[in-house]
Amino acid sequence: MAWFKKTKAPIVPVETKKVKMPEGVWRKCPHCNEIIYAKEIERNQNVCPKCDYHFRISARERIALVLDDGSFTERDATMQSVDFLEFKDGMRYRDRISAAIKKSGLNDAVLWGEGTIDALPVVVAMFDFSFMGGSMGAVVGEKVTRAAEKALENRCPCLVFSSSGGARMQESILSLMQMAKTSAALSRLKEAGLPYISVLTDPTTGGVTASFAMLGDINMAEPRALIGFAGPRVIEQTIRQKLPEGFQRSEYLLEHGMVDMIVRRPEMKSRLSQILRIFMKQ
Amino acid sequence: MQFYLEFEKPLVALEQKLNELRAYSTDEVDFSGEIEKLEKKAEKLRREIFSNLSRWQLTQLARHINRPFTLDFVKHIFTDWFEVHGDRNYRDDPALVCGFARFDGEPCAVIGHQKGRDTKEKVYRNFGMPNPEGYRKALRIMQMAEQFGLPVFTFVDTPGAFPGIGAEERGQAEAIARNLREMAALKVPIIVTVTGEGGSGGALAVAVGNRVLMMQHAVYSVISPEGCAAILWKDGTKGEEAAEALKLTAHDIEKLGCVIDEVIPEPLGGAHVDHEAAAEMVRICLKKHLDELKQLSPDELREQRYQKLRAMTIIKE
Numbered sequence: 001m002a003w004f005k006k007t008k009a010p011i012v013p014v015e016t017k018k019v020k021m022p023e024g025v026w027r028k029c030p031h032c033n034e035i036i037y038a039k040e041i042e043r044n045q046n047v048c049p050k051c052d053y054h055f056r057i058s059a060r061e062r063i064a065l066v067l068d069d070g071s072f073t074e075r076d077a078t079m080q081s082v083d084f085l086e087f088k089d090g091m092r093y094r095d096r097i098s099a100a101i102k103k104s105g106l107n108d109a110v111l112w113g114e115g116t117i118d119a120l121p122v123v124v125a126m127f128d129f130s131f132m133g134g135s136m137g138a139v140v141g142e143k144v145t146r147a148a149e150k151a152l153e154n155r156c157p158c159l160v161f162s163s164s165g166g167a168r169m170q171e172s173i174l175s176l177m178q179m180a181k182t183s184a185a186l187s188r189l190k191e192a193g194l195p196y197i198s199v200l201t202d203p204t205t206g207g208v209t210a211s212f213a214m215l216g217d218i219n220m221a222e223p224r225a226l227i228g229f230a231g232p233r234v235i236e237q238t239i240r241q242k243l244p245e246g247f248q249r250s251e252y253l254l255e256h257g258m259v260d261m262i263v264r265r266p267e268m269k270s271r272l273s274q275i276l277r278i279f280m281k282q
Numbered sequence: 283m284q285f286y287l288e289f290e291k292p293l294v295a296l297e298q299k300l301n302e303l304r305a306y307s308t309d310e311v312d313f314s315g316e317i318e319k320l321e322k323k324a325e326k327l328r329r330e331i332f333s334n335l336s337r338w339q340l341t342q343l344a345r346h347i348n349r350p351f352t353l354d355f356v357k358h359i360f361t362d363w364f365e366v367h368g369d370r371n372y373r374d375d376p377a378l379v380c381g382f383a384r385f386d387g388e389p390c391a392v393i394g395h396q397k398g399r400d401t402k403e404k405v406y407r408n409f410g411m412p413n414p415e416g417y418r419k420a421l422r423i424m425q426m427a428e429q430f431g432l433p434v435f436t437f438v439d440t441p442g443a444f445p446g447i448g449a450e451e452r453g454q455a456e457a458i459a460r461n462l463r464e465m466a467a468l469k470v471p472i473i474v475t476v477t478g479e480g481g482s483g484g485a486l487a488v489a490v491g492n493r494v495l496m497m498q499h500a501v502y503s504v505i506s507p508e509g510c511a512a513i514l515w516k517d518g519t520k521g522e523e524a525a526e527a528l529k530l531t532a533h534d535i536e537k538l539g540c541v542i543d544e545v546i547p548e549p550l551g552g553a554h555v556d557h558e559a560a561a562e563m564v565r566i567c568l569k570k571h572l573d574e575l576k577q578l579s580p581d582e583l584r585e586q587r588y589q590k591l592r593a594m595t596i597i598k599e
Contacts, residue, residue, distance in 0.1 A: 080598040084538070085529050089514040142595050167482075167504045169514060172528045173535055176482065176504040177594040180490045183459060184466030184591050191467070207504070209455040210443075210483045215463055229455040229483065230445035234509075238445045248450060258453050 029053050031224070045265045054222045054265055056202060059111045059126035062161055066269045067115035067124065074113040076146065081108055081139045085172055093170040096132065104131045108139040109164065112147040114154070118273040120280065123151040127163040129203075134164035136208055137171040141178025144212055148185035148196070157195040157276050158186075162213040166206015179211035186215050195279040197272065200227050200250070200259065218275055219259040221250035222268075227259070285347045289331055289339055293551075296324045328551050337501075338522040340531050344478045344501045345441075348554035350561060351410075352379055352394030352437040355477065358561030359568070360385055360392060368419060372452065375416030377408045377440070378488070380423040385435065386569060391427035393420045393488050394437030397478075410479075411444035414457040417487045421461050424468055433471040433572060436488045439478035441506060443487075458487040465490035466587060469580035473571050475546070475564060476500045476532075477553075492578075492587050493571040494541065496532040497564070498548040502541075503530035540593045543571070 027038045031053035041048065045065060046055040057065075063072050080101075083094035101107060109131040114123055125147040127134045134140075144160060151158035167175040189196050198216030200209075202225035210229050213219075221227060228248035236243060246252050253259045263271050286294050300320050303313045335343065343349075356363050360383035367374040379396045382389065395412065398404035420436075427434045443454050465472060465488075474491035480502030496502060505513075510528060511520035529535075532545045546567045553560035578586060 076599070078599065082596050082598050084596045085527070087527050089524070089527055138595050138597050142597055145592070169505055169510050169528070171596075172504055172530065173502055173541055174538065174594060174596060176486055177541060177591070179459075179483065179486060180462045180466070181591040181594055183462035184490070184588055187463045187467040188588075190463070207483060210458040211462055212459070214453070214456040214459040228450055229443060229458070230450065235445045235447065235450070239447065241447070243447065247447070256451050256453070258456060 027055075029055075047265050052223060052264070054202065054224065056129055056163065058130060059106070059128035059161075062126050063111070063115070063124070065265065066159075066161075066272060067117060067122075068119065072113055072115040072124075074111055075150070076112065076143060078107060079139050079143065081137050081168075081171070083170070084174075085170070087170040087172070089170075096170065100132050104128065106131050108143070109134045109136070110140045110143045112143045114150065117269060117276065120273065120276055120282065121154065121156045122276070123147050123154065123156060123158050125158075125160045127161060127201075127208075129163040129165075132168065134162075134208075135166065135168035135175075136164060136178050137168035137175050138178060140164075140168075141175070141181050144178075144182045145185040148182070148189050151194060151196075152189055152192055155192070155194065157197065157280065158189060159197045159199065159272070160212055160216075161199045161201060162204040162208050163201045164204060164206070164208040164213075166208055176207065179207045182212045183215060186212055190217075195276060197275065199263075199268075201225050203227070205229065205231055214258070216260075217279070218261070220271075221253060221259045221262050223250055223262055223264060225250045227253050287339070287342050287346065289335070289342075293324060293328055293331065296320060296327065300324065325550075332550060332552070335499075336522075337525040337529070337531055337534075338507070340499055341479075341501050341507060341521075341525050343499045343552055346478075346552065346554045347399055349439075349478050350553050350557045351439060352392075352396050352477070354557050355394070355437055355561050355564060356381075356383065356392060358558055359565045360390075361387075362389075363392070366423065369415040369422060371418060372415050375408075375413050375419060376406055377410055377412045377444070378416030378420055380419055382423075382432070385433075385572070388433075389430070390432050391423050391434045392437075393423055393434065394477075395440040395485075395488075397439060408444060410440045411442060412440065412484055412487070413444050413446070413449050414452040414454045417454070417457040417461050420488050421457075421464055424465065424472075428468055428470050431470060433473065433575070434468070435568065436472065436474045436491065438474060438476040438480050438485045438489050438502075439500075440481045440484045441479055442481035442509075443484035455483075458483045461487040462490055466591065467584060468587075469584060471572065471575035471578075471583055472587070473568055473575070475568070476502050476542075477564075479506075481506055490587070490591070492575050492583055492590070493543045495544050495546055495564075495567055495571070496535065496542050497546045497553060497560075498532055499552055500532055501525075501530040502532075502535055503528050538596075540596075 032051035363383035397410035472491040507525035512518035
């Protein structure tokens with residue numbers, strides 16, 4: 001016989017009604033882990049109101065943020081990637097392209113076109129990380145190159161907003177060559193005495209960093225963005241050491257002299273406008 | 283040093299037998315009949331093996347420890363060579379050698395990745411992986427070549443840029459990017475030869491040219507097959523599959539039609555079996571292209587280089 005006896009019936013959990021929340025009303029900030037009303041984040045230009053974390057935003061949101069309302073005219077909107085190597089890793093590249101087009105509503109990872117910033121004409125290219133991690137294949141390289149060439153033709157500034165994992169492996173050697181092509185176009189812009197501003201946003205790595213993203217007359221970064229050439233995991237595996245705190249973040253790059261300034265999203269447009277007017281002597 | 287790749291081993295066995303026979307041959311015992319037979323067999327086997335190499339085997343061959351490196355080409359192709367050191371900012375990078383010399387009697391600049399053969403030298407050369415100083419030194423030499431009106435020859439053979447903390451801190455991305463921009467605008471001929479491993483940004487940083495040539499058993503890719511496998515297959519040991527998918531051989535890249543200008547043949551069995559013969563094949567090819575480029579003015583050279591890059595576009599509009 002047991003020494004102790006349960007005299008009372010165990011407490012039965014009370015049936016509670018689960019509060020049903022529609023998806024997407026609340027968002028968790030990946031930096032401070034705060035749960036925040038999504039509309040509030042949106043109103044704050046996709047910046048966390050608690051910790052100033054800059055959420056990743058789409059190319060279209062970025063256009064609305066820095067260009068004058070309705071001033072943007074997109075070029076080469078229908079340009080698409082080609083699976084010329086018939087690349088296959090588990091999934092065929094051509095299927096990856098179609099899936100990305102369907103998912104993102106974009107034809108590739110960059111939009112480019114003409115617009116104005118406080119009435120000053122500019123050419124812009126905007127990366128969208130949601131399309132295959134913003135990776136650079138021939139389409140991305142061609143669009144950035146055409147943007148630079150158009151700025152040369154219009155004799156106006158060129159701006160590229162990067163957000164990319166780097167070169168697109170599925171296009172192998174040709175994706176590597178886009179680094180050289182885009183940089184060559186920028187050399188012409190430099191010779192013509194026209195400003196080129198590179199805005200580095202989270203994340204900008206690999207072949208994009210090692211070409212046009214680092215070549216700005218002004219390199220501007222958003223706060224706490226990951227910016228580097230080799231990815232942090234690759235470095236850790238190679239040198240078998242822990243990486244220093246804040247390694248490859250905007251603030252670290254500023255300290256090491258690789259970017260000119262860190263600009264918060266709400267101040268981005270006015271800062272760009274100020275800089276461009278100085279360089280264009282207006 | 284003797285080193286054999288897995289697929290070379292049947293050949294090695296035959297050759298050992300041949301050497302033994304040759305050694306036993308004396309005036310009394312004549313093995314010449316057998317030797318001749320074996321030689322023919324070895325030749326046939328070599329042809330068979332080397333005409334059916336997979337992309338992964340070619341990658342191994344491109345990394346062969348006895349493959350001629352930049353300084354081997356310098357020895358066999360150029361005269362009056364002197365090396366110069368340092369980027370005037372931080373340090374010298376032994377993974378990327380630079381200097382001046384004469385090609386066919388005419389002054390020129392030479393730049394190339396350098397790997398090591400024994401452990402000590404491998405470490406000294408950082409396995410041919412440059413740091414930012416290397417690219418900056420190369421740029422300094424290229425701009426000097428422009429100053430003196432000398433053509434630039436570059437030799438590409440690197441696993442890639444060195445992924446280290448220091449390299450990131452000192453801005454390897456900026457160093458590579460700057461080279462790409464400045465090479466595009468250089469007013470003298472640039473002839474690039476991919477001699478072994480053309481590894482990603484570390485290769486491209488000295489590989490923007492009026493002519494880009496590839497040796498028959500060289501490979502050139504945006505990422506190493508192992509790196510690609512680690513990302514796309516989530517398994518770094520799937521290099522063989524990744525090599526197939528990346529289509530990284532000279533023959534594959536020639537087929538694209540817009541990236542390289544010519545594939546330079548190698549002696550049967552690969553450049554590592556006969557450095558001198560391999561270098562001679564490279565020399566002949568370099569000479570031909572330099573003669574063509576000499577006809578162009580500085581502006582035409584820049585325009586030709588730009589249009590070459592501009593054509594590297596396969597898209598659907």
